[in-house]
Amino acid sequence: MAQVKLVQDADASPEVKAVFDDIRTTRNTDYVNNIWRALAANPPLLKRFWGQMKEVMVRQSRIDPLAKEFIYLAVSITNNCEYCINSHIAAARNKGMDDQTLAELVEIVALANAGNRLTQGLQVEVDERFKPGLG
Amino acid sequence: MAQVKLVQDADASPEVKAVFDDIRTTRNTDYVNNIWRALAANPPLLKRFWGQMKEVMVRQSRIDPLAKEFIYLAVSITNNCEYCINSHIAAARNKGMDDQTLAELVEIVALANAGNRLTQGLQVEVDERFKPGLG
Amino acid sequence: MAQVKLVQDADASPEVKAVFDDIRTTRNTDYVNNIWRALAANPPLLKRFWGQMKEVMVRQSRIDPLAKEFIYLAVSITNNCEYCINSHIAAARNKGMDDQTLAELVEIVALANAGNRLTQGLQVEVDERFKPGLG
Amino acid sequence: MAQVKLVQDADASPEVKAVFDDIRTTRNTDYVNNIWRALAANPPLLKRFWGQMKEVMVRQSRIDPLAKEFIYLAVSITNNCEYCINSHIAAARNKGMDDQTLAELVEIVALANAGNRLTQGLQVEVDERFKPGLG
Amino acid sequence: MAQVKLVQDADASPEVKAVFDDIRTTRNTDYVNNIWRALAANPPLLKRFWGQMKEVMVRQSRIDPLAKEFIYLAVSITNNCEYCINSHIAAARNKGMDDQTLAELVEIVALANAGNRLTQGLQVEVDERFKPGLG
Amino acid sequence: MAQVKLVQDADASPEVKAVFDDIRTTRNTDYVNNIWRALAANPPLLKRFWGQMKEVMVRQSRIDPLAKEFIYLAVSITNNCEYCINSHIAAARNKGMDDQTLAELVEIVALANAGNRLTQGLQVEVDERFKPGLG
Numbered sequence: 124m125a126q127v128k129l130v131q132d133a134d135a136s137p138e139v140k141a142v143f144d145d146i147r148t149t150r151n152t153d154y155v156n157n158i159w160r161a162l163a164a165n166p167p168l169l170k171r172f173w174g175q176m177k178e179v180m181v182r183q184s185r186i187d188p189l190a191k192e193f194i195y196l197a198v199s200i201t202n203n204c205e206y207c208i209n210s211h212i213a214a215a216r217n218k219g220m221d222d223q224t225l226a227e228l229v230e231i232v233a234l235a236n237a238g239n240r241l242t243q244g245l246q247v248e249v250d251e252r253f254k255p256g257l258g
Numbered sequence: 259m260a261q262v263k264l265v266q267d268a269d270a271s272p273e274v275k276a277v278f279d280d281i282r283t284t285r286n287t288d289y290v291n292n293i294w295r296a297l298a299a300n301p302p303l304l305k306r307f308w309g310q311m312k313e314v315m316v317r318q319s320r321i322d323p324l325a326k327e328f329i330y331l332a333v334s335i336t337n338n339c340e341y342c343i344n345s346h347i348a349a350a351r352n353k354g355m356d357d358q359t360l361a362e363l364v365e366i367v368a369l370a371n372a373g374n375r376l377t378q379g380l381q382v383e384v385d386e387r388f389k390p391g392l393g
Numbered sequence: 394m395a396q397v398k399l400v401q402d403a404d405a406s407p408e409v410k411a412v413f414d415d416i417r418t419t420r421n422t423d424y425v426n427n428i429w430r431a432l433a434a435n436p437p438l439l440k441r442f443w444g445q446m447k448e449v450m451v452r453q454s455r456i457d458p459l460a461k462e463f464i465y466l467a468v469s470i471t472n473n474c475e476y477c478i479n480s481h482i483a484a485a486r487n488k489g490m491d492d493q494t495l496a497e498l499v500e501i502v503a504l505a506n507a508g509n510r511l512t513q514g515l516q517v518e519v520d521e522r523f524k525p526g527l528g
Numbered sequence: 529m530a531q532v533k534l535v536q537d538a539d540a541s542p543e544v545k546a547v548f549d550d551i552r553t554t555r556n557t558d559y560v561n562n563i564w565r566a567l568a569a570n571p572p573l574l575k576r577f578w579g580q581m582k583e584v585m586v587r588q589s590r591i592d593p594l595a596k597e598f599i600y601l602a603v604s605i606t607n608n609c610e611y612c613i614n615s616h617i618a619a620a621r622n623k624g625m626d627d628q629t630l631a632e633l634v635e636i637v638a639l640a641n642a643g644n645r646l647t648q649g650l651q652v653e654v655d656e657r658f659k660p661g662l663g
Numbered sequence: 664m665a666q667v668k669l670v671q672d673a674d675a676s677p678e679v680k681a682v683f684d685d686i687r688t689t690r691n692t693d694y695v696n697n698i699w700r701a702l703a704a705n706p707p708l709l710k711r712f713w714g715q716m717k718e719v720m721v722r723q724s725r726i727d728p729l730a731k732e733f734i735y736l737a738v739s740i741t742n743n744c745e746y747c748i749n750s751h752i753a754a755a756r757n758k759g760m761d762d763q764t765l766a767e768l769v770e771i772v773a774l775a776n777a778g779n780r781l782t783q784g785l786q787v788e789v790d791e792r793f794k795p796g797l798g
Numbered sequence: 799m800a801q802v803k804l805v806q807d808a809d810a811s812p813e814v815k816a817v818f819d820d821i822r823t824t825r826n827t828d829y830v831n832n833i834w835r836a837l838a839a840n841p842p843l844l845k846r847f848w849g850q851m852k853e854v855m856v857r858q859s860r861i862d863p864l865a866k867e868f869i870y871l872a873v874s875i876t877n878n879c880e881y882c883i884n885s886h887i888a889a890a891r892n893k894g895m896d897d898q899t900l901a902e903l904v905e906i907v908a909l910a911n912a913g914n915r916l917t918q919g920l921q922v923e924v925d926e927r928f929k930p931g932l933g
Contacts, residue, residue: 519745603907
């Protein structure tokens with residue numbers, strides 16, 4: 124029910140094909156999932172978003188790969204993005220998340236959403252000591 | 259500008275005092291921050307929320323303490339809760355987060371919010387292989 | 394810091410003046426608050442939004458006036474609208490809400506936000522019996 | 529699976545029939561879509577919401593009809609309203625939006641969501657020059 | 664399509680069975696709905712969330728049971744949680760909500776969401792008299 | 799009160815300086831606003847986000863520059879990002895938006911938020927004819 128045609132390998136332009144190949148190599152899988160095939164309807168958009176995803180989620184950095192997936196999932200659950208929740212749960216499972224850890228993650232997300240609303244509902248002001256005084 | 263009076267130590271009932279003491283012991287600090295003083299306007303609510311926070315964020319589990327803060331922050335940034343962002347950045351700094359790591363976290367949160375909207379805007383369907391087939 | 398000039402009584406056109414008068418009569422107060430003075434920068438918008446507010450929030454109906462404020466507040470807290478939270482807490486207090494009730498309201502809002510995320514995070518499907526089968 | 533019965537033409541009261549007729553005339557189509565049939569379960573609500581929709585989206589004003597659809601879509605994508613995304617993409621296509629333009633719109637929406645979170649995550653203060661000093 | 668196995672009665676541990684029994688007794692029904700069966704994948708989480716739900720939604724307090732459902736629904740509609748909307752509409756119908764009242768509730772939720780955005784879009788400042796001056 | 803130091807010109811590395819210069823040239827102004835100075839705490843992030851902003855918002859495309867600002871604003875108002883609302887209202891004013899147009903924009907955003915909640919609250923299903931049948 125996507126709003127754009129999902130581009131299949133047979134229909135991919137060389138530009139799109141190059142991104143699909145990079146996805147396959149980077150993720151060590153033959154499978155290219157739907158979001159990339161949808162973005163391929165607009166090759167420069169595909170290239171930009173995959174470039175960011177690779178740079179931010181794959182590149183080695185101070186946050187480890189599984190923690191990155193937790194962060195991505197926390198956002199996706201809060202925004203209720205069904206595609207993103209399911210695809211990033213799959214990604215997190217690939218990086219070692221089991222059912223017990225998923226339940227823990229979901230409970231932290233629920234607690235944070237609750238805490239956010241308690242604070243906003245009572246209009247609690249930021250403690251002086253939490254203000255960094257920068258800027 | 260809170261909508262309820264922040265309960266100071268001198269005005270705390272024994273029930274509230276017990277929670278404040280537990281916060282101090284658990285966090286190894288003398289400082290009790292504003293959200294707890296606001297919730298203290300309703301002692302059972304204070305007790306319940308602190309109980310959850312301790313159980314979920316402090317109890318040892320499969321997700322390490324700093325990753326828990328990342329998850330809490332990802333939600334708070336997405337919900338734009340100023341109090342929660344500032345207080346949990348402080349908590350995360352206490353657990354070792356530096357400026358570089360904060361910038362990485364914020365970029366992952368931004369990317370996930372972007373990815374959520376790309377997927378929703380194009381109405382991409384969940385790949386069959388991401389559906390667990392449970393339930 | 395509003396992005397439009399707040400229209401004062403002295404500067405109000407007859408069209409705006411008529412709405413301000415209706416606000417004063419309907420609410421039995423001399424005070425016209427900032428949102429109405431901001432909307433007055435665009436008189437037809439002022440008229441439309443006040444018309445809806447009066448029709449939905451003031452008109453007698455199956456939901457009592459205080460419950461209406463609870464619903465309005467639940468939305469405003471979830472959306473984190475500072476202006477709306479503060480002005481509708483004031484309105485609810487005028488209709489009898491005390492601090493204890495405010496704390497109860499805020500806890501229900503927090504619980505619902507938590508429950509929403511638990512359900513979404515685990516991707517739980519709607520029970521057959523909850524589907525009305527209409528449409 | 530709607531929570532109220534969708535009112536069909538044969539079951540429409542004269543009040544509801546009048547709104548359906550106005551929708552058909554205004555939009556130059558015979559088709560009345562589901563949201564209006566659902567709202568018809570409550571005729572005054574149907575009348576009010578259609579009145580606003582016509583006034584805001586159809587009435588000639590400073591923002592052209594296609595730009596209005598872009599704005600409506602930007603909100604609906606950010607709120608992840610599946611019905612609204614699909615129906616307003618259809619409306620925008622009727623006003624000339626092609627696949628390329630849809631992809632551009634979605635990327636702007638994604639970028640804005642990312643920019644919002646970057647700014648909130650770093651708690652950047654509004655520049656003095658962006659504060660209009662009104663109010 | 665849940666991401667965890669829904670625990671059936673036959674597979675329930677004594678700990679889980681005790682919660683299911685309490686749900687049945689408290690709600691005076693034999694039916695245990697999917698969210699509880701999903702949470703049962705993690706018994707302590709099940710116990711904690713049911714404990715909160717019972718304490719906040721069932722315990723007698725200043726807000727009556729139907730108004731509590733209105734508040735829960737207002738949040739769930741704003742967050743667009745399909746499961747929560749459908750299950751809490753069912754709960755509210757059990758407590759006396761009819762179609763007319765549902766339509767009223769939904770219109771208040773829509774109005775509040777509109778009002779929140781009008782206020783934010785024009786960046787209207789909180790009136791001095793709405794600031795409680797506490798904290 | 800930003801959580802990172804705002805980088806001033808005197809403290810800018812050559813990499814950061816190059817981005818600041820490009821912002822100045824592209825926007826034809828000497829002023830570099832706070833978000834860029836905050837992102838400069840992490841030069842590669844600054845470079846990536848400015849690159850996207852320039853590519854998406856400045857590059858000539860099918861959506862005209864003022865409509866792009868409307869879309870960005872619709873998202874920012876819905877997410878309630880104070881910084882983004884104020885800075886992009888300033889940008890839109892530079893591109894010709896007057897107070898009347900701002901009021902129109904804000905009313906469309908409010909209407910869309912209301913429409914989203916009406917649809918979700920009644921759980922209206924997407925009309926068959928709005929489903930593109932792609933994918």
